[in-house]
Amino acid sequence: MGLYILELKNICKKFPGVKALDNINLRVKFGEIHALCGENGAGKSTLIKILSGVYPYGTYEGKIYLDGKEVQFRNIRDAENNGIVCIHQELALVGELTVQENIFLGNEPNIAGVIKEDEMYIKTKNLLNELGLDIDPRELVKNLGIGQQQLVEIAKALSKNAKILILDEPTSALTEKESNTLLNILCRLKAKGVTSIYISHKLDEVLSIADTVSAIRDGQYIGSKDINEITKSELIYMMVGRKLDKLYPRKKRERKDCSFEVKNLTVYDPEIQSRKVIDNISFRAYKGEILGIAGLMGAGRTEMVSAIFGVFPGKREGEFYIDEKKINIRQPIDAIQNGIALVPEDRKGTGLVLNMTVKENISMASLRNFFNFIIKEDEENSYTLRYVRDLNIKTSNIEEAVNNLSGGNQQKVVLGKWLLTKPKVLILDEPTRGIDIGAKFEIYELINQLVDEGVTVIIISSELEEVLGISDRVLVIYEGKLRADLPIQEATQEKIMYYATGGV
Amino acid sequence: MEGKLNKSLELNEVNNNKKNFNPKNFFSTNVRAYAMIIGLILIWAMFAILTDGIFLSARNISNLTMQMAVVAILGAGMVLVIVTGHIDLSVGSLVGLIGGIAAALMVWKGWGTGLTIITVLLIGLAIGAIQGFITAYLNVPAFIVTLGGMMVLKGILLGITKGVTIAPMRESYKVFGQAYITNVTLFSFAGLVILSMFFLAYRKRKSGIKYNLKQEPSSYYVKPLVYSLLILGFVYIMVAYKGMPVPVFIMLILVIVLTFLADKTTFGRSVYAIGGNLQAAIFSGISVKKIVLIVFALNGLMAAIAGIILSARLNAGSPAAGTMMELDAIAAAVIGGTSLMGGKGKVYGAILGALIMASLDNGMSLLDMDAFWQYIVKGSILIFAVWFDIYSKKKA
Known part of the structure; x- marks a missing residue:
């Protein structure tokens, strides 16, 4: 066995009219965490689709060597049999099945077609223990949080004896805490000799966890660097081909009149009528100001803005004011006609x-x-x-x-x-999720421009750096309650995390 | 500074891309649309040969279009229902019911033609609206609502007619099923259609140049020219027999109106948005429930019109009229390219679908084939058409 578990040589992939990958050469060392960076559209997804057999042998040019031997995958199963398992951005779990049923979906231990439930349970339990997870194998997947679902995906990959685990933006939907758990597990797997190929837009994460980073840009391989030899700005430079000194363009602005006010908003869970998803939240948003809303996944931020917009199915109490005038919002068209726009998180x-x-x-x-x-x-x-x-x-x-x-x-x-x-009030729910740095920068500039034009901007983001980078004021929400209202001068990552995790 | 430079460079790129015409793309998107036309031509050629040309005689083509009119009208309404992601299984029963009510009103109650027609149109509209209300506002799946509706309406029809055929209709009523439109009216109608086609092509070209839209490679006026020749040929054949059957005339008017509604209005845009992504439509402030209700009401109205035509042609209200027609209507829509997943489909496709099925019926009758063959062949064509659509999409 050589130093490299996986080698790609001269990989080219063409789509009608576009060359998606142009002569990619990539070498992944045995047992490392190898981060693959690049802007959206750079060709990362195409590359991992080739690696995981989604694009079968013959639809691309070039060669793939696994443990020094050339491999040709005809389909996903082929790749999995060779130990390459890919966890895609969109999770592929069946919500109505249990954790163990999902993990063994398609490979259930059985005798003549009758599933051996006990064996499945024990094997799942062992797998989850190995990952240090406390999840009941008999729990329905739909009852798990998105972070835990991601971990179930990893367990599923391991159940297939994965040697190389490919993770496509695994933390994009996770909170900091969940991300940390996931990253810890990757390190644990590394110790066991599992190689990971890790794709992420979160560069801090990449720098803290990866052993090697490779960048591709416009379908071309730019280079690989040992993690100790590269700084964040060098990495950005590799990815975008130009320097972005200031990712967050900030301008000095004067806060003007209050243009939007929410008074005593309470929203109930559509299924459990007594449960409050949002508990008596009031806040004001001003012209000439970007209001950031921070909080962990599940804190109720999305529920809050969709309730404001009239699309949340649960019961709602509270009042809304635009330019000090009370407005009624029963359905989205009312919000739109009163000058409220919502850019939803799931495009x-x-x-x-x-x-x-x-x-x-x-x-x-x-x-x-x-x-x-x-x-x-x-x-x-x-x-x-x-x-x-x-x-x-x-x-x-x-x-x-x-x-x-x-x-x-x-x-x-x-x-x-x-x-x-x-719109007079523009609400942006995770406006930069899953998009590349270049486009992010353009969106930040646009937001600034809109604020200058007198639009009130409210932005929800799970990336603390982003919230701190562009907001003028930050609201922190924890379990449906407003915990803090911080001017940007007082806001720090630590402070926001403190309130977002329940501190008072 | 650098940012600005980049921006202008990229704009240039965008502009350059516009000029690149990709013949492969053009072929793959259009082959689907034209495949059905090619299929139709093949079917016609086959029957023309097998029947020694009788199939293509003026008389037979006139009959053929007459036969397709009812299903085509139902199919056109059905397209909109299916595009919203719903289905309407009740139209066949509604067609029968409308004919029965019309006959009962005229024969038993002595009502005049005008009042009868207005009444049954309103009944059709109301029945569609009720089913739309239950579907949209009470959230009962359309499949169930209209399956129930199919049985209920059938029951009402049997109740009203007491199981017997009611006849004869008034002469002025029979016009809608049996009369022909002749020279002057027909030619002015054809002329109007041709003129407006050229006008629209001219406007589209002007706006296309102004806004740099996706251009069809062939010159703008080729398409309307081809269509004009087809229309003139069609009119010529119609005139060679007795003129254009009134049902065909009504069908063409309805298709033009519905196509306009679907393609050029906010209502039509909303219909496609609802079928394409319900959630996005809701977030965009589209009144989804209202639109769905209107679509069902419109479909009920179309079924009522079809019911009038059918009963006028049969010169009777029959308890068996319209049976299974909902399935023909769905098949016409689907063969014409409408996706049962919603969001995709064209009104004129239903005409094409209805024409293909009517051609098969008609041709096989001319060949004296047993009726059972018609079911087998039509069913197979339906499956084939959908498979072909899926297959060609995969290739593209």
Whole structure:
């Protein structure tokens, strides 16, 4: 066995009209954590799809060597039999099945087709113990938090005797604490000789956990560095090809009038009527100010803004004021017509209709404002085109299906859609999740510009650095309650974490 | 400074991309749309040969279009229902019920044609609206609501007609199923359609140049020109027999109206958004429930129109009329490219689907094949059409 467990030689992959991967050479050492960095659209996903057999041998050029021997995967199963297991960004678990059923899905221990429940239970228990997890194998997966589900995915991968574990943005949906658990487990697996290939946009995480980082940009291999030989800014430079000295553009601004106020908002769980998801929260947002909302996953931030917007299914109490005038919001159209826009956290699930065009998506929330029944094509074209230019949306034309756009550009389409409603209050729920640094920077600049134009911006983010980087004031929410209201001068990562984990 | 430079560079790139026309993409998207037309031409050619040309005679084509009209109208309404992600199984029963009510009102109660027609149209609209209300506001799945509706309406029909055929209809009522539109009206209608096609093509070209939209590679006016020739040929064939059957005329008008609704209005846009991603539609402030209710009401109205045409053609209200027609309507929509997953489908596709099925019926009858063959062949075509759609998508 050589030093390298996995070697890629001259990998090329073409899609109609695009060269997604151009001569990639990558070597992964035995038992290391190898981080793969690159902007969205750089080709990381394509590369791991080749590695995990999603794109079978023959659809790409070049060679893959595993333990020095060439391998050719015909499908995902082939890759898994060779010990390469990939955990994708979107989890592939069945919510209605138990943890153990999920782990052994497709490989259930059985006699003549009858499943041996006890053996499955014991094996699962052992696996979970190995990972240091306290989860009941008989719990339904839907009852687990997203962080625990991710760990179940890892257990599932290990049950397949994975030698190489590929993780695509595993922590993008996790809280700091959950991320730490996950990273600890990766280190534990490393000690056992499992090699990990780790893809993440969170560079601090990469720098703290990886042994080697490799960067790809525009489908080309830029280079690999030992973690001790690289700084964060050097890594960013490798990824984007230009220096981003200031990721968070900050401007001095004057806070003006209060434009949006929430009074005594209480929201109940739609299923358990007595449970309060949001408990008596009041806050004010001002013109000329970016209000950040921090909190752990499940603290109720998304529930709060969707309740404000009239899309949360549970019961709601409380009052809303725009420019000191009380408004009624029963459904989204009321919010939209009162000048409130919500860019939801899940752009594919709630932000966009993927098979519709850029144009149709951008005008979707403004149909009533702009047209009275008949859609005037000229008008629609001209304002769509304006947002495509202003937001620098990369699309061949406005009649392209948004499906064909990269994540960052899709996010900009969602932004364009909501800017077109001419909002007074723009609520952004995780606006930069899963998009690359270049696009992030553009979105931050846009937010600043909007604030200058008098829009009140409220931004929810799970990345503390981001909240601190762009907000002027930070609200911290813990278990549905408002715990702190910190001016940016007083806010630090430690302080926010203190309140976000229940400190008073 | 650097940022600005980058931005302008990227804009240039975007502009350059616009000029790159990818023939492969064009082929893959259009092959699906045209596959059904090619299929239709093959079917016609086959029957023309097998029947020594009788299939393509003016008389038979006139009959053929007459036969397809009812299903095509139902299919057109069904497209919108399916695009929202729902289904309507009750239209067949509704067609029968409308015919029965119309016959009962005219024959037994002595009502005039005008009042009868307005009444049954309102009944169709109301029945569609009720089912839409239950689906949208009470959250009962449309499959169940309209399956129930299918039985309930059937029951009402049997109750009203007491199981017997009610006939004859008034002469002025029979016009809707049996009369023909001849020269002057027909030619002015065709002329109007052709003129507006060219006008729309002109406007589209102007706006396309202005906003740099995705351009069709062929020149703008080729498409309307081809269509115009087809329309003139069609009119010519119609005139060679007795003129255009009134049901066909009504069908064409309805398809134009529904296509306009679907493609050019906020209502139509909402329909596609709801089917494409319900959650995104809700977040966009679209009144999902209201739209779904309207779609069902509209579908009920279409079924009522189809019911009038059918009963006028049969010159009777029959307790068996319309049976299984909902399945023909769904098949027409699906063969015409509508996806049962919602969000995708064109109204004119239903016409094509109905025409394919009517051609099979008609051709096989001409060949004196047993009726059972028609079911077997039509069923197989339905499955084939959907498989082909999935297959060609995978290839592309």
